[in-house]
Every structure is written in C-alpha cells, then in structure tokens.
Amino acid sequence: MEARENLLVVDRLKTQFFTYGGVVEALDEVSFEIERGEIFGLVGESGCGKSVTATSILGLVAKPGKIVSGRVLLDGENLVGKSEQEMNRVRGSRIAMIFQDPTSSLNPLFRIGYQVAEPYIYHQRRAKRQALKDATGILAKTGLPDAVEKSRNYPHELSGGMRQRAMIAMSLTCEPDLLIADEPTTNLDVTIGRQILDLVKDLQREFGASVLWITHDMAVVAQMCDRVGVMYAGTIVEKTDVRTLFRNAKHPYTERLLRAIPSAVKSADKLEEIPGSVPQLIHPPTGCRFHPRCDHVMEICSRVKPLEQEVEPGHTVACHLFGREREGT
Amino acid sequence: MTTALFECRNLTKFFPIRSLLRETGRVHAVEDVNLIIPEGGTVGLVGESGCGKTTLARTILLLIDPTSGQVIFRGEDMASRSKRDLRQFRRETAIVFQDPYSSLDPRMLIADVVGEPLVIHKVAFGEDRDNLVLSLLKRVGLEADHMYRYPHEFSGGQRQRLAIARALAADPKFILLDEATSALDVSVQAKILNMLNGLKADLRLTYMFISHDLSVVRHLSDHIGVMYLGRMVEYGTREQVFDTPTHPYTRGLLAAAPSLDPNDRDRPREVVLQGEVPSAVEPPSGCRFHPRCPGRKPECDRVRPELIDIGDGHLVACLPE
Numbered sequence: 001m002e003a004r005e006n007l008l009v010v011d012r013l014k015t016q017f018f019t020y021g022g023v024v025e026a027l028d029e030v031s032f033e034i035e036r037g038e039i040f041g042l043v044g045e046s047g048c049g050k051s052v053t054a055t056s057i058l059g060l061v062a063k064p065g066k067i068v069s070g071r072v073l074l075d076g077e078n079l080v081g082k083s084e085q086e087m088n089r090v091r092g093s094r095i096a097m098i099f100q101d102p103t104s105s106l107n108p109l110f111r112i113g114y115q116v117a118e119p120y121i122y123h124q125r126r127a128k129r130q131a132l133k134d135a136t137g138i139l140a141k142t143g144l145p146d147a148v149e150k151s152r153n154y155p156h157e158l159s160g161g162m163r164q165r166a167m168i169a170m171s172l173t174c175e176p177d178l179l180i181a182d183e184p185t186t187n188l189d190v191t192i193g194r195q196i197l198d199l200v201k202d203l204q205r206e207f208g209a210s211v212l213w214i215t216h217d218m219a220v221v222a223q224m225c226d227r228v229g230v231m232y233a234g235t236i237v238e239k240t241d242v243r244t245l246f247r248n249a250k251h252p253y254t255e256r257l258l259r260a261i262p263s264a265v266k267s268a269d270k271l272e273e274i275p276g277s278v279p280q281l282i283h284p285p286t287g288c289r290f291h292p293r294c295d296h297v298m299e300i301c302s303r304v305k306p307l308e309q310e311v312e313p314g315h316t317v318a319c320h321l322f323g324r325e326r327e328g329t
Numbered sequence: 330m331t332t333a334l335f336e337c338r339n340l341t342k343f344f345p346i347r348s349l350l351r352e353t354g355r356v357h358a359v360e361d362v363n364l365i366i367p368e369g370g371t372v373g374l375v376g377e378s379g380c381g382k383t384t385l386a387r388t389i390l391l392l393i394d395p396t397s398g399q400v401i402f403r404g405e406d407m408a409s410r411s412k413r414d415l416r417q418f419r420r421e422t423a424i425v426f427q428d429p430y431s432s433l434d435p436r437m438l439i440a441d442v443v444g445e446p447l448v449i450h451k452v453a454f455g456e457d458r459d460n461l462v463l464s465l466l467k468r469v470g471l472e473a474d475h476m477y478r479y480p481h482e483f484s485g486g487q488r489q490r491l492a493i494a495r496a497l498a499a500d501p502k503f504i505l506l507d508e509a510t511s512a513l514d515v516s517v518q519a520k521i522l523n524m525l526n527g528l529k530a531d532l533r534l535t536y537m538f539i540s541h542d543l544s545v546v547r548h549l550s551d552h553i554g555v556m557y558l559g560r561m562v563e564y565g566t567r568e569q570v571f572d573t574p575t576h577p578y579t580r581g582l583l584a585a586a587p588s589l590d591p592n593d594r595d596r597p598r599e600v601v602l603q604g605e606v607p608s609a610v611e612p613p614s615g616c617r618f619h620p621r622c623p624g625r626k627p628e629c630d631r632v633r634p635e636l637i638d639i640g641d642g643h644l645v646a647c648l649p650e
Contacts, residue, residue, distance in 0.1 A: 046485075102521045159605055189377035189603045190541060194585035216514065219544075219587035242591045260519035262548035263589055263603035271519035271548070277484060278514075280615075 006034040006073075007132075007210045008034040008057070013070035015056045022282040026052045028234045028289070029070065031308070034178070039211040041225030041242070043218060045257075047278055048231040050214045054180050058095060059087045063248055074178070092112070093123040096171035098200075102163035102182040112166050113139070113151030119173040123149050135173070142169045143199055161192035168200065172200065175207055182214045197224060218261055222246060223290040227314075230254045233279055239308070240315035250317045288320065296321055331399075334503060334535050335366035335389060335525040340398035342381075342388050358384040360559045361398075363636070366503075371529070371536040373550030373567075375543060375582070377606055380406065381559040382539050386505050389537070390422055391415060420450045423496035427508035429488030439466075439491060440476045446498040454512050465494040469524065486517035490524070497528070506538045510545060522548060543586045547571055555579045558609055558617040561636060565643035575645045578602075578618050616648065 010032050015026040027049050034040040042050045055061050057072050059079060070080040079090065082280050091097075096119075099105040107115060113135050120131035132151070140147035143163040155163055164184060171179055181200065185193035187298035201224065204211055213224055221228055221242060228245050230238040230253070238251040249255045259272035274291040279285055300320050308316040309323055336638045340362045346354040359381040366372050366389075368479065374382040387393045391407055400408045407418055409498055423446075426432040433442055444462045447453045469490040480488060496504050505577050506525070510518040522545065529536060540546045546553060553570040555563040555578065558650055579600035604621050606647040607613055613620050619629040626648060636644040 045516060149531055189606075190582055191377065191585045192602075192605060193604070194587070197587070217587070218515070219589050222591045223587040224590050246589065246591055257516060260516045261589065262519075262522065262544045270522055273520050273523060274516045277486065277517070281632070 005036060006033040006252065007036045007075065008212070009071070009073040010057065011071040011073065012052070013053070013072065014068045015052055015061055016068050017065040017284075024281045025284055026065070026234050026281055028058065028235055028284070028305075030231075030234070032229050032236060032239060034210045034212060035194065036177075038226040039201075040226055041215065041221045041228040043215055043221050043228060044229055044231035045216060047233075047280060047281070049234040050216075051182055052234075053125060053231075054182055054212065054214055057180065058091055058097065059084075060091075085324065089123075089290055091172040092119050092176075094176055095178045095180065095273055096174070096176040097180040097182065098164075098167050098171050098184045100186055102160065102167045102217055103155070105167065106163060110154075110157060111151065112153055112158065115164060116151070116170045116173065119170065123174050126228055135169070138169045138173060140170075141165065142166070142203070143195070144169070159196065163252045164192075164196055165199070168196070172203060172207060172209075174208055176231055179204070179209050179213045180214070184214070185220065186215075188215070191276055194302065200224075215314050218258065231258070233284060234281055235289055235318065236308075237319070238315075238317050244312075244315050246273055250292050250311055250315070250316075250322065251290075251319050252296055252321070286318070289319075331369060332368040333362075333365045333501045334368040334403065334444070336399075336401040337362060337385075337389060337554070338399040338401065339363060340385070340388060340400065341396045342384055342393060343396045346488070354610050357447075357612050358560045359388060362559075362561050364389075364554060364561065365551070366535060366537060368502075368535055369533060369540055371550045372553060373538045373540070373546035373553040373554060375540065375553060376556035377541065377582075379558075379606060380556040381609075382556050383507055385556070386507060386537055386539055390424065390505060392424075397433055400458060416450075420446075421497045421501050422503045422505070423499070423501040423528045424505040424507065425489070425492050425496050425509045427511050428493050429512065432492055433488055435480050437480075438476070439480070442492060443494045446495060450499045452499060453552055461498070462494075464517065465497055468497065468528070469494045470520075482538060484517075485513055486521065489513060489517075489521055489556050493524070493528075501534070503537070508538055508540055509538075511540060511542065518545070525549065536638070542585065558612050558646060560617055560646065561644075562618065562646045563644065564636065566641075569641070569643040573637060573643075576618075576647050577622050577624050580619075581623070616646075617641070 010030060012029040012031050013027055014029055015025055015027040031121060044050055056067055067080055078232055113132050114140060117131035117135035120126045120134055121128060136147050136151045139151055144150050144162055144165045185196050215221060225242050227241050229236045232253050238254045254273055256274045262271055274293055287302045287304050288306050291297050298320060306318045306320045308318045310316050311322050331428055333388045340359060342359040344356040345352045362385055383504055388395050395408055398406050399406050402418060426437055440459060440462050447458050447461055458570050466475055471490055512522050538549050547567060553567055554561050556615040557578050562572060563579045584598045584600050585602060595601055600623055602621055615630040616634050619625045629648060632648060634646045634648045636646045641643050
C-alpha cells in the first residue's frame with residue numbers, strides 16, 4: 001500500500017468521437033492517478049487528448065463524443081455513467097475547472113462578483129447577499145486589487161490577468177478536492193502568467209486540493225508539477241515524477257520533445273526535430289501510435305500496443321524497447 | 330564591420346483616439362525609438378502585449394506611417410517617400426505573420442498564394458511563375474503536388490511554411506517574423522526555426538524577429554531589444570541581454586519566464602514583478618516602468634531615462650545610482 005492515498009484514479013479511459021468521417025479515437029486507454037495534495041501534469045502537443053481527458057473526467061464530452069469504456073474514480077466512486085443531475089453536484093463543488101481563455105468562459109452579461117458567488121448559491125445554498133460578500137473575500141484572496149470595487153465590474157472591464165484571477169476565485173469557492181487547470185497561463189504575458197502560477201501554487205498549498213495541470217509547456221511543468229504524464233496521440237507514453245522526467249526521460253517521444261525546446265538557458269545551433277507529424281486519430285497507427293516517427297522502431301511496434309512498463313519505482317514507460325529489456329533479464 | 334540595412338531615428342507612432350470628431354487622447358504605441366538593423370543580422374524584439382513591438386516593426390516596414398522620426402533603408406529616408414516610390418522597397422522586404430490560419434486566403438490555390446508577389450512585382454507570369462513557385466515550395470520543404478491545393482488542406486506547420494515561401498517569392502533582403510512560431514507546437518516550431526536559420530544563411534537574409542517567447546528569441550537573434558510601454562529599455566547582443574540583463578524590467582522578465590530545470594522552483598527569484606502593464610493612453614511620467622520597478626529612486630517619476638551605453642554597445646535606459 002502507498003503511504004498517500006489516491007484522490008482520482010483514471011482507469012483505462014477510452015473516449016471516442018463518432019463523426020461522419022469516421023471514429024476519432026481521441027483517448028486510447030488512458031490511465032493515471034492523482035494523489036491527495038499533489039499537482040499532476042498532463043503534457044503534450046495539440047490534439048494529443050489532454051483536454052478530452054479533462055472533459056471526460058467532468059462528464060462534459062460533447063456529442064458526437066462518448067466515453068466508450070474505462071472508469072474515473074473520485075475517492076473510489078465511479079463518475080462514468082452518472083446522471084447529469086448527479087454530475088452537477090460534483091462539478092463546481094468537488095471538481096472545479098480553470099479554463100485557458102477567461103474571456104470566453106466568463107459570462108459578459110453578469111458582474112464578476114455574482115459569477116464568483118454562483119457556486120455558493122447553487123452548491124451551498126447560501127443567501128445571495130452572504131454569497132456576494134463571500135465572493136468578494138475569495139476574490140481578495142486571489143490578489144485581485146480593490147476586490148470590493150472589482151466585484152461590481154463586468155468581465156470586459158478587467159484585464160486578462162484579473163479575469164484569470166476571477167476564474168481561479170470561482171473555482172475555489174467550494175473548496176474542491178480536485179482542481180483541473182487547462183492551460184490557464186497560455187494566453188497571458190510572461191510576468192502575468194508567472195503571477196498566476198505562483199498564485200495557484202500558494203492557494204493549492206493553503207486549500208490542500210489536488211490539481212490536474214494541463215499544458216503544452218515543458219517549462220511550466222518543470223516549475224509546477226509533482227508528477228507528470230506525457231501524452232501522444234491519445235495515449236500516455238510516459239509517467240513519472242518531474243525531476244526524473246527532465247533527468248532521465250525514457251520514451252523516445254519524450255526524449256525528442258525535450259530536445260526540441262529552444263532552451264532559455266543554453267543556445268544550441270540546431271534544434272532536435274521529430275520526423276513526420278502527429279497522426280490523424282481517425283485511423284491512428286496500429287500498435288504503438290508513435291512507431292511511424294520513432295528512431296528505434298522494431299517489427300513488433302506496428303503490431304502490438306506497448307503496455308506500461310515500470311522501469312524504476314514510480315516511472316512507467318509504454319514502449320517495447322523496455323518490454324524487451326525486461327524479457328531479457 | 331557590417332553595414333546597417335535599416336536604421337530608425339527617433340521613431341514615434343501615436344494612434345489618436347477620437348470620440349465624435351474630436352481627438353480625446355493618444356495611444357503612445359512607440360515613442361522615440363532608435364534602432365539599427367545590421368545587414369545579415371537578426372534583431373529580436375521582446376516585450377509583453379501592448380509594448381509596441383508590432384507597431385514598431387510595422388512602422389519600420391512603412392505599413393503604418395510614423396507620427397515623427399525617420400526610417401532609413403540603405404542610407405535613404407523612406408518615410409518621406411510617396412507610396413509609388415516604395416515599390417522596390419516593398420519587393421525587398423517581406424513579412425510572416427503569427428497566425429497561418431488567417432494570413433492565407435482560403436479561396437486561393439497555393440500556386441496563386443505563393444505566386445502573387447511574383448505577379449505583383451512583375452517577376453514572372455504563367456509557366457515561369459509556376460516553375461518559380463515550385464522551387465519555392467521545395468525550398469520550404471513542401472512538394473510539387475501541393476501547388477494546386479487550398480490552404481485548408483494543410484496543417485499549421487505546413488501553412489507557416491507556405492507563408493514563408495510567399496515571403497521569399499520576390500527575393501527579399503529583409504523578412505519581418507512577427508510571432509511567426511507562436512501558434513505552433515514545440516516539435517513543429519523546432520523544424521520551422523531550423524529552416525529559418527538555414528534560409529538566412531543560404532539567401533543572406535536579414536531578420537527582425539518579434540516574440541513574447543524569450544527562449545525562441547534567444548535561439549534565433551544575435552541582437553535583442555527589450556521594449557516596455559512603447560520605449561526601448563534595453564538593447565544589446567544576445568549575450569549582453571540574456572547573460573547580464575541590466576534594466577530592472579529585463580531582469581524581471583527573464584526571472585518570470587519558467588525555466589526547464591525543476592530544481593529552480595525552490596530557488597527564490599531575484600526580481601518578482603508585481604502588478605500589470607499600465608495603459609499606453611496615459612503612460613506613467615518619467616520612466617514608464619517606475620510604478621512596477623523594485624529599485625525605483627525618488628526622481629524616477631520625473632526624469633525620463635535615456636538609453637546609455639554601459640559598454641560595448643549594450644544600451645540601457647535606467648537612471649544611474
């Protein structure tokens with residue numbers, strides 16, 4: 001038994017979109033677990049299934065998408081297959097979400113204070129006046145300057161950074177067990193983005209929530225996350241703690257991806273390139289989805305989907321290279 | 330010694346804010362910027378949204394008329410020229426935009442998209458044009474059968490290659506890359522950056538590279554200008570700006586960018602910038618950075634700091650101790 005218990009277990013989650021063009025296999029048996037109080041990062045390039053994972057956990061997969069199989073266990077309770085009514089009690093109170101673009105996720109017709117107060121009114125049945133007062137309090141906690149005054153503003157009157165603070169305040173109202181952050185700093189400037197990173201980290205420590213942090217930015221992962229899952233074309237190819245990821249990445253995709261980043265620390269003449277491009281998920285490559293682009297491709301790679309292998313404690317890699325080594329020993 | 334391809338002197342651009350017919354204010358987008366772009370070099374511009382980097386670049390290309398100041402291209406003042414006299418200038422300069430989804434006309438065939446500059450500048454028509462388009466596509470790593478397709482059939486990385494092919498069509502000497510890789514994934518970005526470096530060497534190009542991504546600017550540029558609220562606050566070689574950043578804003582900006590080393594998370598950061606960039610309509614007096622500056626002095630809100638050479642051409646606009 002592990003010392004820390006798992007808050008969220010995602011077990012062989014398979015989400016597909018049934019489009020006219022064919023079935024898009026967006027998630028192919030994605031599994032990971034998030035311990036209490038940890039920040040787990042999901043990192044990968046566009047279209048690898050990071051955001052679909054988030055919407056699948058929240059039961060918000062839009063039609064024609066559907067969770068085909070797999071389980072999402074929150075404190076041991078399976079969320080897959082719950083009714084909309086049951087999910088409404090989970091969303092916003094036990095699992096909350098911060099979106100990438102606060103401009104389109106805030107309602108332009110309501111004042112900031114009211115939007116932040118809504119979870120108090122709906123989930124905790126507080127009186128409106130009390131809810132509005134509490135909303136101002138939590139807005140102040142997120143470092144919004146003049147929270148009392150700003151809570152009477154409409155979203156368009158705030159800057160991008162302030163709107164993101166309001167989104168964070170909203171997500172924390174019911175002190176959720178799990179916070180899902182989907183690229184919350186991508187649209188922000190460097191200095192504002194950093195303020196938001198620091199803020200989420202401070203509040204996460206204070207509230208003790210677990211965080212699922214979705215990003216494409218390896219540097220953000222390095223500074224924020226405790227453990228990381230690297231996604232490629234709807235699968236998790238590598239999962240480990242953050243320090244191991246940057247010191248000892250094993251999967252050929254992770255390795256190459258890390259070398260493609262123009263590092264802010266040293267400047268090389270030529271960046272590492274990954275040949276080819278990310279595959280279509282309507283007819284994904286058979287076997288390992290990375291095999292057409294992989295340097296170490298073997299005969300087995302196009303036939304058999306590699307299973308996650310534990311290469312060292314807490315470090316799993318889904319690659320036949322390591323399966324074979326195992327057989328050899 | 331390299332010669333200057335571009336030089337701007339005291340370049341200023343204000344955008345008027347009109348309500349009814351009266352001018353009620355001005356956006357101080359670019360103010361009093363002096364900049365030299367050496368032939369064959371890459372000058373990077375960094376700064377946060379609204380700092381004027383795009384306005385500065387577009388004013389240099391005379392896509393926007395400057396409010397005052399000079400743009401000197403190969404020793405000649407271009408800002409005073411008429412639009413017609415600029416034809417040769419237009420041929421020698423090109424631009425690649427950030428978003429390849431909106432910068433390519435969805436109704437035009439690739440042959441027409443890439444070949445348009447050839448026709449406008451009367452370089453080649455008909456079959457000659459098609460042959461040139463073909464060689465341009467090969468140059469950016471695309472295939473002959475891509476010529477008769479439409480932009481929607483291409484991925485983001487391929488579209489950016491098309492935009493680069495179009496920029497190269499009229500055989501320019503200077504290309505402005507305005508956040509040209511910001512919309513791309515890391516692995517695609519790596520390919521485009523490598524290609525841009527190769528093209529620069531092969532075709533003896535001069536680049537101006539605008540980005541908010543410090544690591545990309547560092548990778549590509551040999552000189553870097555840091556802008557804050559319309560003013561250049563620091564300018565120097567890549568090493569000067571990144572290894573010995575001197576202006577407090579540059580230091581804060583570099584410290585704010587997340588590093589790739591997980592061990593850095595526990596280290597206290599040297600400078601932490603609080604607050605947000607003020608409005609450019611009524612910018613702060615004196616040094617524009619003074620309200621956020623961790624090391625501000627009493628006179629900073631009154632005296633405007635000039636760019637001063639602190640050694641080997643490393644320019645910094647900050648009042649001395």
